[in-house]
Amino acid sequence: MSELRRALVVLAPGPLTTVQDLGRRRHSHLGVGRSGAADRGALRLANRLLANPEDAACLEVTLGGLKVRATGDLLVTLTGAPCPATVTYPDGRTGGIGHASVERLPDGATLRLGVPPRGLRTYLAVRGGIDVPEVLGSRATDLLSGLGPERPAPGSVLPVGPAPAEFPAADLAPVPEPESGVLILDVLPGPRHDWFAPGALTALCAEPYEVTAQSDRVGMRLRGPRLERARDGELPSEGMVPGALQVPPSGQPTLFLADHPVTGGYPVIAVVRDHHIDRAAQARPGQRIRFRVAGDHRPIRPRRP
Amino acid sequence: MNARLHRCGEHAVLVELDRLEEVVALYDALAADPPRGIVDIVPAARTLLVRFEPPARHNEVESAVLAVRPAGGRLATSEEVVIPVEYDGDDLADVARLTGLTEREVVAAHTGTAWTVAFCGFAPGFGYLIGGDPRLAVPRRPESRVRVPTGSVGLAGEFSGVYPRESPGGWQLIGRTETVVWDIAADPPALLRPGVRVRFAEAM
Numbered sequence: 001m002s003e004l005r006r007a008l009v010v011l012a013p014g015p016l017t018t019v020q021d022l023g024r025r026r027h028s029h030l031g032v033g034r035s036g037a038a039d040r041g042a043l044r045l046a047n048r049l050l051a052n053p054e055d056a057a058c059l060e061v062t063l064g065g066l067k068v069r070a071t072g073d074l075l076v077t078l079t080g081a082p083c084p085a086t087v088t089y090p091d092g093r094t095g096g097i098g099h100a101s102v103e104r105l106p107d108g109a110t111l112r113l114g115v116p117p118r119g120l121r122t123y124l125a126v127r128g129g130i131d132v133p134e135v136l137g138s139r140a141t142d143l144l145s146g147l148g149p150e151r152p153a154p155g156s157v158l159p160v161g162p163a164p165a166e167f168p169a170a171d172l173a174p175v176p177e178p179e180s181g182v183l184i185l186d187v188l189p190g191p192r193h194d195w196f197a198p199g200a201l202t203a204l205c206a207e208p209y210e211v212t213a214q215s216d217r218v219g220m221r222l223r224g225p226r227l228e229r230a231r232d233g234e235l236p237s238e239g240m241v242p243g244a245l246q247v248p249p250s251g252q253p254t255l256f257l258a259d260h261p262v263t264g265g266y267p268v269i270a271v272v273r274d275h276h277i278d279r280a281a282q283a284r285p286g287q288r289i290r291f292r293v294a295g296d297h298r299p300i301r302p303r304r305p
Numbered sequence: 306m307n308a309r310l311h312r313c314g315e316h317a318v319l320v321e322l323d324r325l326e327e328v329v330a331l332y333d334a335l336a337a338d339p340p341r342g343i344v345d346i347v348p349a350a351r352t353l354l355v356r357f358e359p360p361a362r363h364n365e366v367e368s369a370v371l372a373v374r375p376a377g378g379r380l381a382t383s384e385e386v387v388i389p390v391e392y393d394g395d396d397l398a399d400v401a402r403l404t405g406l407t408e409r410e411v412v413a414a415h416t417g418t419a420w421t422v423a424f425c426g427f428a429p430g431f432g433y434l435i436g437g438d439p440r441l442a443v444p445r446r447p448e449s450r451v452r453v454p455t456g457s458v459g460l461a462g463e464f465s466g467v468y469p470r471e472s473p474g475g476w477q478l479i480g481r482t483e484t485v486v487w488d489i490a491a492d493p494p495a496l497l498r499p500g501v502r503v504r505f506a507e508a509m
Contacts, residue, residue, distance in 0.1 A: 028345045028356075029336070030495040031425035135489055145429050146470075147489070191311030191319040237426060239347030239354025241317050263349050263426040271314030 004107075006072030006160040008126060010152040011110065014065020018141040018217075019130055019149045019158070020123075020258075022055040027136055028239070028262050035142035038217055038258045038281035039121050042080035046125035049077045049102055049173055051166035056129030057139035059152070061122045064115040068124070070105040074160060075127035075168070077102050081119025081178055081282055086112045101172035119178030119282040127168075131161035144218050144259040178282045182208050185276045186294035187245065192235070192267035196247070197228040200269060201293065204245070208288040209253070215285055217259040219246075222289065226251035227269060237263040243272035243280070245291075255289075257281055306331070306375065310367050313354065318366055320353040325435060325463075328353055329423055330375035332499060340369035348424035348499055350433070384501050385419070386484075388467065389508040390458050394478035396446065400460060403443045403477075411479060412507060414438035420465055420503045425495065430469035430487030432497030437465055449475035456481045458505070465505075467497065482508070 010017075020043065023036025037043035037060055047056045059066065064083045078085055082099040089095070090108035097103040097111070105111055105126075116122055132139055132149045141148040152158060189201055209224030227247050239262065240246065245253040246266045255272065256264075257280070272280055273294060283289060306327050311319040322328050332348040335355070339346070342361020347354040357366050392412045394400075401408045420434035445461045450473060453459075457468040459476030468474060469487035486496040497503065 025344055027429075028347045029332075029425060029499055030429060030493065031427060031431050032429045034345075136494065147429060188312065188314055191313040236350035236352070238319060238349045238352040239313075239317075239356075241314050241354070241356065243314055261427075262347060268313070271317075274315050 004072050006074060006128065008059075008074070008130070008158045008160065009069045009071055010066075010154060010156040010158065011069055012065065012067040012154055013152050014061060014063065014113070016062040017066050017152050018060050018143070019057050019132055019139050019152070020060040020141065021057040021139045023140045023258065024136050024138040024147075031262055032136060032147065033142055033145060033259060033262050034242070035140040035148065035259050036138065037123065037140075039080050039123070039278040041278040042121070042123045043125070045100065045173060045175065046077050046079040046123045047129075049079070049100065049168060049170065050075055050125055050127040051164055051168045052125065052127060052129050053164065056125070056161070057132065058123045058125040058130065059158075061113055061124060062120060064113040064122065066113045066124065067110060069110045070107055071157075072107050072160070074105040075102055076105045076111070077125050078113070078122055079125070079175070080121045080123045081116035083116035083122050084114035086114075088112070098172060100175050102168050102170075118180045120284050121281060126160050128161040128163045131159045142259050143216065144261060179279070180287075182288045182290050183279060183283055184290050184292055185280055186273040187270040187291050188273060189270050189293060190268070193269050195229055195231045195235070195267040196269055197230045200227045203227060204253070204269060205291045205293055208290045211283045211285050211287050211289065213285045217257055219254045219256040219260055220280070220283065222253050222255060224252070227253060229267070235265055235267050237265040240264045240268070241271060243274070243277045244268045245270050245272070255280055308371060310370070312363055316358060317354055317356045318363060318370065320355060320370055322351055322353075325350055325423055327375070329421075329499070331370075331373060332424075334373045334375040335370070336499075340366065342366060349426060350424070385504065386496060386501060387504045387506055388458075388482050388484045389506050390415075390480040390482045391508045392480040394458065394480045396459075396477040397479045400441070400443055400477050400479055404440055406440065411441070414441050415465065415479065416505045416507055420505070422497045422499050422501045422503065423464075424499055425497070428469055428472055430495040430497065431466060432486070432495070432499075432501070434465045434497070434503055435463060439463075441465070443477050445475040446477060449473050453478065454481065456483060458482055469495075
């Protein structure tokens with residue numbers, strides 16, 4: 001019998017599903033952004049649970065709605081925003097599967113994801129990783145530049161790579177639920193806080209901002225206290241990072257996420273600290289965010305006598 | 306070199322310089338021999354964004370950047386590409402009016418000197434070319450176009466550039482080329498990389 005290539009067959013992609021890994025490095029001097037999972041920690045966790053390499057490609061599912069069928073027996077896990085997940089087995093039985101747990105998806109079974117009650121992005125990983133061709137060293141889909149795999153559509157067949165030598169060490173990982181109330185995000189001031197009026201940093205942290213509907217993998221437009229500029233004139237475009245709070249003339253900041261432009265022409269008042277960028281990527285439109293200036297953490301050195 | 310350092314989040318430093326030539330020289334020196342921990346360098350018009358990864362820290366990356374002594378002012382690369390252009394762009398007449406030149410003089414100025422890629426940005430493979438005839442400095446169009454075709458050759462400020470693929474854009478379009486400047490199957494995928502010298506030639 002010929003060996004059937006294991007795969008996930010997409011029956012419905014939901015509002016937005018993309019293939020993601022940890023993105024492209026070392027190409028930004030060519031105008032190529034990093035892209036990759038918006039919630040990198042969730043993608044890493046999914047891969048660790050399946051003993052995949054940490055940067056194996058997964059599906060990033062926005063607000064649920066994904067339906068896939070297994071070709072061949074697969075091991076899968078779901079991380080990020082917890083959502084209802086139902087498996088229909090080939091014999092017609094159905095059952096739910098847990099969050100951040102290692103689950104079997106036998107040949108012919110379908111998995112359907114509902115809308116997560118909290119959080120925005122769920123990661124579906126499969127042991128062996130999604131094995132579509134790499135583009136510039138990554139399988140990430142960059143929605144700003146159009147690089148990387150096509151967005152999965154009904155009928156897309158996503159091949160699964162060979163299982164790694166290691167075996168999963170745990171059946172599930174305890175993970176905190178995404179927050180549904182006001183999100184607290186730590187920021188470091190700069191690089192262009194001197195372009196703003198003296199009270200702007202205080203204003204940024206004083207009142208919560210609301211995540212607007214103009215939010216995607218490129219960035220989240222926020223609505224809240226207006227950040228006044230102290231300097232007029234144009235900033236020549238300069239390099240941007242994930243987590244940057246870029247402030248256009250409207251005074252309303254945009255928080256850049258994974259597919260942010262490589263360079264931007266508006267000043268960045270502050271940058272969200274790394275450990276809170278994943279949290280930001282789970283914020284839903286309508287949710288509120290409060291920023292908090294947190295100092296650079298320095299190594300604690302024992303005082304010399 | 307008067308470099309001002311601005312921390313940009315936990316794992317990046319924005320290095321600000323007075324002139325684009327200094328950016329180019331520092332980029333060349335850093336790219337040729339990157340200090341430990343640096344994973345990405347993004348040159349732009351007046352800045353270099355230096356991204357690093359742990360265990361490298363701000364302090365050591367900043368010291369390493371300040372210790373670099375850029376060689377000369379100009380780029381060291383010897384690579385030169387020739388890009389044939391049909392000078393029939395929709396904004397050629399506007400550029401002639403803005404510069405006080407005739408359309409033929411615009412073409413002669415654009416092909417008359419070698420350009421150099423200073424940096425890439427805006428889109429994958431979009432190189433910002435400098436060093437052209439200073440008479441060609443024109444503002445961007447007052448309104449961006451929704452669709453600029455692949456291969457369009459444009460001018461904006463001190464820069465010239467070639468659109469790697471169809472995209473929105475606000476540059477003044479003077480012509481178009483068949484030369485492929487971005488091909489993900491090629492290695493490297495970008496024809497117009499920082500440091501490459503470019504000569505435009507009128508397509509016959």
